[in-house]
Amino acid sequence: KQEVTQIPAALSVPEGENLVLNCSFTDSAIYNLQWFRQDPGKGLTSLLLIQSSQREQTSGRLNASLDKSSGRSTLYIAASQPGDSATYLCAVNRDSGYALNFGKGTSLLVTP
């Protein structure tokens, strides 16, 4: 069974810092991995999708990397802003099927 773990569970940083969120998964035979953002009481917004054949994806200040062999992905946020405060979740598509395995998320607070 695929287990997805996100560390840390919560993180507080001052504005302007670069930061890294971690995601690990137990079964390296994944199809793809997505990073999502969730604001309190809201739905999820897809940030980046990395196919299993890719090593990284970038969008603006966000960069996600994937190391399938070690079962890890990182989300790098450059020059953090208070508007980046949210919960960030990673999800693994295990077998090109329809179910994503989600981590429990990292709650990020960026203070002015």
Next chain:
Amino acid sequence: SQTIHQWPATLVQPVGSPLSLECTVEGTSNPNLYWYRQAAGRGLQLLFYSVGIGQISSEVPQNLSASRPQDRQFILSSKKLLLSDSGFYLCAWSPGGSGGTNEKLFFGSGTQLSVL
């Protein structure tokens, strides 16, 4: 552009009452549709998915059911709610015809269900 609508935003229901949550997608055809539940302190769990009208797959046994009466409409139902059905329910879609979620997943704004 594509949009997804989910309603209601919040719902408080007594135990044993019925449930109907509705989700519609605009701006695309033949999407894959999903119902997820997010319980407090737990990750998101896929409840149902659908790849076409009338085609429903269940991921976990439960007190809920789903239906897809139209191409872009997905409904989550229950005949009798349990306390354990409380949670945050999210509808989502991904482009159809590509076989699984090898595309991005787009979520609705969610329904907070409290069963009392």
